[in-house]
Amino acid sequence: MPTFDSWDVVKLPFPYNADPIQEYRPALVVAAGRLEASHELLWVLMITSASNASWPTDIPITDLRSAGLPAPSVIRCAKIATVTTSQVQKIGVLLRPAERAAVARSIATTIAPTTGRQTNA
Numbered sequence: 001m002p003t004f005d006s007w008d009v010v011k012l013p014f015p016y017n018a019d020p021i022q023e024y025r026p027a028l029v030v031a032a033g034r035l036e037a038s039h040e041l042l043w044v045l046m047i048t049s050a051s052n053a054s055w056p057t058d059i060p061i062t063d064l065r066s067a068g069l070p071a072p073s074v075i076r077c078a079k080i081a082t083v084t085t086s087q088v089q090k091i092g093v094l095l096r097p098a099e100r101a102a103v104a105r106s107i108a109t110t111i112a113p114t115t116g117r118q119t120n121a
Helices: 031-040 098-115
Strands: 009-016 023-031 039-050 058-061 073-084 087-094
Touching: 009 031, 009 039, 023 073, 023 098, 031 039, 073 098
Parallel strands: none
Antiparallel strands: 009 023, 009 087, 023 039, 039 073, 058 073
């Protein structure tokens, strides 16, 4: 049974490999459901400090409390990863509809050209 949902904010070990864990980093779940149920995998986007140099597709998180984040942060839509669920812990959720829509648009405009599908953006 899936335990994660899209829009969950999670923390996962970094670096994400077999090396000893140095720290945990936040990420935003953008695909769970069947992916998690079938393969115990999630697709996540990196969340980083808002004080870092910005990237064009960064989306600021305005409700830090609901997201479970201690400091101003952004979703770095250009950095997507596939992670196993075994070391992932939920810390919050991205609640704001405008932020969810911005993430969805960013993903759609990045993926759609490679699939040959047109979007109505």
